[in-house]
Amino acid sequence: MKKITVALLGLILIVACNTTEKKGKISEKTAKETKVVAKTYPEKLQKVFDAHGGIDTWNAAQTLVYEMVKPKATEKHITDLPSRKTRLEGKGFTIGYDGKDVWLAQKDTTAFRSNARFYHNLYFYFYAMPFVLGDDGITYTKAENLSYDGVLYPGYKISYGKNVGDSPEDNYFIYYNPETYQMEWLGYTVTYFNGKPSNRVSYIRYSDWQKVNGVMLPKVLTWHKTNESGKVAEARNSVEFTNVSLTNEMMKNETYARPKDGVIVPKGK
Template sequence: MKNYIIAAVLLIIVSACKENKKTEVVETTDYKNEVLDVTTSVYPENLTKVFNAHGGIDVWKSMKSLEYTQNKDGGEEVTITDLDTRKALLDAPNYSIGFDGEKPWLLNKTETGYKGYDPKFGYNLMFYFYTMPFILSDDGIKYSDAEPLTFEGVTYPGIKISYDNGVGATPEDIYVLYYNSDTYIMEWLGYTVNFVPGIDTEELHFRRYGDWQKVNGLLMPSTITGYGFENNQPTTPKSPNVFTNVKITQKAPDASMFVKPEKANFVD
């Protein structure tokens, strides 16, 4: 009789456990219909505020094409970049430099040798400077706090940017974005240089951003001024890079413009 009672009790317990399992409800969220705030979860808070001060990272990521003009020794250089593929074309009277998505190419339009930045890096060198701070939203980037920069009595907080291995042509590059502590507008960029032989690859170089203009809802610089540097500090200004005829749109550029012309040569 005792065994029957024990068996009955065990049966009741097992049945109760099964019943509990049947009635347990797990709440889930259907993320297909949820609008998630990805920006704040991906980027540091101070960088998000910098993005917002310049028009917002979502507005930037909706754009497909960027164009600007610079005056060079041989005439005007017009740069057009596909913001999704990063294909690029730099067109000037004496040369054209392009990137077809895989390789850079150079078309020399003169009888003399090409003089300028190595096209391997030159096709997007100024693009990276010009598209700060938004370019710092690219994949493969690591963020950390940097020592503030003090220049002429004003202190600018800093955000250090480094890269995962295999990101870009020179993943060992370091950038430091310095911003206005009140407005969060970008003021300075510190950066190391790893593609020019004979240059200290650890010392920071500096460029100062100014004359901001609003283009299609985004704050873009009209001037970027390089500075002399010493002991990771800017010293005296150089001649500024001036950007005119700036256009940024949600329409992608014609892909055919980035294809290497027959007379151009790929650059290894």
């Protein structure tokens, strides 16, 4: 009886040791697999993120909703931040991106006259500045200061790697207040329609910032004209954003799903 007990005890100890060893290996492996490498940004750009509530606060959010006041109607834009799925509800039309396809549903062919694929996330990228400049696949280089009304605004040029988005040749230029580090201007180029790099830079001024769930988001975007030398000139038009919501909750997948009357919009269409 004692021999059996001793043998049994020895077996238990061996199993226990093996189990402990395996757990140790699993824990070590898991720790290696779940190790997160923090992204680093240029020092001044990090200060811009911080001035707007912090990139970590933004990354923790799941859903952004806002209404965009346009001359003829108000549009509602919904974006799933991790996946960038979108839903735009306008007068007589709805545009969405379900994670795979961009789709368009409209009452008649005159409800939406623009390019749905180009438009589906256009204003999101303008509105979600500066945080979308923390996305993967971005290269940051110092830009020449932007001069306007006697003030010099330092900034960065943002360029994308190949195959990043529909228009990887597009460039952005972010300019910030040298004292507060709050974003003041955005410069951008558009190459979507012909695929060729463009040197023509358009400029947007950001103002009337509003705090939403700990993050500073703009209330008004104002597009400016450029003069013959490419410098910022007088204001051209403004767009106001209202009923803004930034939450840590996800919408249901059905929000972004293509409806029965929705038509898939191929690239270049």
